[in-house]
Amino acid sequence: MVMEEQKSLSFTLDPKSGVPYYKQVILQVEMAIADGRLTTGDQLPTVRSLAVDLKINPNTISRAYREMEIRGIVNTQQGTGTFISEKEIEISAVEREKILASLVRDFVIKANSYGIDMDQVIDYLQEMRDNEPLKA
Amino acid sequence: MVMEEQKSLSFTLDPKSGVPYYKQVILQVEMAIADGRLTTGDQLPTVRSLAVDLKINPNTISRAYREMEIRGIVNTQQGTGTFISEKEIEISAVEREKILASLVRDFVIKANSYGIDMDQVIDYLQEMRDNEPLKA
DNA sequence: TATATTGTACTAAGGTATTAGTACAATATA
DNA sequence: TATATTGTACTAATACCTTAGTACAATATA
Numbered sequence: 001m002v003m004e005e006q007k008s009l010s011f012t013l014d015p016k017s018g019v020p021y022y023k024q025v026i027l028q029v030e031m032a033i034a035d036g037r038l039t040t041g042d043q044l045p046t047v048r049s050l051a052v053d054l055k056i057n058p059n060t061i062s063r064a065y066r067e068m069e070i071r072g073i074v075n076t077q078q079g080t081g082t083f084i085s086e087k088e089i090e091i092s093a094v095e096r097e098k099i100l101a102s103l104v105r106d107f108v109i110k111a112n113s114y115g116i117d118m119d120q121v122i123d124y125l126q127e128m129r130d131n132e133p134l135k136a
Numbered sequence: 137m138v139m140e141e142q143k144s145l146s147f148t149l150d151p152k153s154g155v156p157y158y159k160q161v162i163l164q165v166e167m168a169i170a171d172g173r174l175t176t177g178d179q180l181p182t183v184r185s186l187a188v189d190l191k192i193n194p195n196t197i198s199r200a201y202r203e204m205e206i207r208g209i210v211n212t213q214q215g216t217g218t219f220i221s222e223k224e225i226e227i228s229a230v231e232r233e234k235i236l237a238s239l240v241r242d243f244v245i246k247a248n249s250y251g252i253d254m255d256q257v258i259d260y261l262q263e264m265r266d267n268e269p270l271k272a
Numbered sequence: 273t274a275t276a277t278t279g280t281a282c283t284a285a286g287g288t289a290t291t292a293g294t295a296c297a298a299t300a301t302a
Numbered sequence: 303t304a305t306a307t308t309g310t311a312c313t314a315a316t317a318c319c320t321t322a323g324t325a326c327a328a329t330a331t332a
Contacts, residue, residue: 020290034244047309057292062309078309079299100252100260107243108170116236118265122258124236129254156320183279193322198279214279215329 009037009045013054021056025064029073033084044074044082145173145181149190157192161200165209169220180210180218 009032013024032038044050047065051058065082068074076082111121145168149160168174180186183201187194201218204210212218247257 022290046307048307059293059310060291063290065309076309077299078297079307081308100247100256103243103247103252104257104260107239111236111239116239118261120236121240122261122265124240125254125258125261129258158320182277184277195280195323196321199320201279212279213329214327215277217278 011045011050011054013056021054021060022064022067025050025061026068029064029068033073038084040084040086042084044084046081147181147186147190149192157190157196158200158203161186161190161197162204165200165204169209174220176220176222178220180220182217 009028011025011028013021017024019027029038029044038044044065045053047058047061050061054061065074065076069076069082072085074082075085108118108121111117145164147161147164149157153160155163165174165180174180180201181189183194183197186197190197201210201212205212205218208221210218211221244254244257247253
């Protein structure tokens with residue numbers, strides 16, 4: 001068994017946010033991937049250790065990891081651990097297009113309801129991309 | 137009292153979708169605004185009439201309208217009705233920027249978790265804007 | 273003022289989501 | 303094989319979400 005890199009990420013929970021714990025965990029992993037702190041092959045904290053750290057039940061961590069596994073973000077193996085996946089080869093271009101379409105649709109409707117139009121959104125995204133790329 | 141335009145929109149509900157009724161109503165109003173079927177000053181169906189049409193409780197419609205009022209999408213007055221707001225003058229540029237930032241952040245994280253990067257997103261949005269603008 | 277029309281407050285029922293308790297199962301490794 | 307380490311299944315408690323029932327309140331208008 002190859003020893004994968006076990007990075008020390010600091011997870012935190014906000015009980016008052018209204019966001020479920022398992023979703024907060026997922027979000028933090030996603031953000032760590034997005035900004036490069038986590039990458040392919042990295043090991044996440046074990047279910048038990050993270051549960052102890054965060055003082056919550058192991059099943060709650062397990063649920064977060066399971067959801068990410070379903071989404072293809074991580075791979076889990078009992079007895080071994082949970083690791084960031086090889087980059088989602090399993091999503092076809094067509095499927096990705098569909099997902100993107102639905103994400104964009106929701107997003108545009110929301111933005112629109114705040115009086116923000118597509119030009120603004122596009123400008124914003126371009127600036128964002130040019131100034132501080134999210135992907136490592 | 138000026139008689140505002142009362143357009144005939146056809147609302148529908150899908151009980152099997154898992155999306156709450158009040159959210160379905162909000163979504164349909166938002167989409168109607170986005171594609172121009174509804175615009176500033178238009179009156180929405182009354183709470184009661186829409187409740188009868190959709191065969192649900194008036195409070196459910198009321199909740200949808202109240203949420204939209206909080207978001208600044210509509211203005212409600214008892215005895216008079218519910219109308220599409222004058223274009224959100226109440227949102228400052230700074231506030232709008234903040235909202236946009238948080239919307240974009242959520243969106244990018246989601247897209248990223250599906251392996252979709254910003255360039256793809258921007259391309260997609262640009263095509264969308266150029267081909268079939270959402271705003272009338 | 274009287275009446276119709278509009279939205280609202282308060283409450284409760286039912287369902288769903290979230291989390292924890294407890295015991296278990298799969299894998300790695302000495 | 304024995305033991306430690308990893309994740310999991312099943313259940314139940316609690317909280318929250320959604321909707322409806324009922325009665326009410328504010329406004330418009332005859």
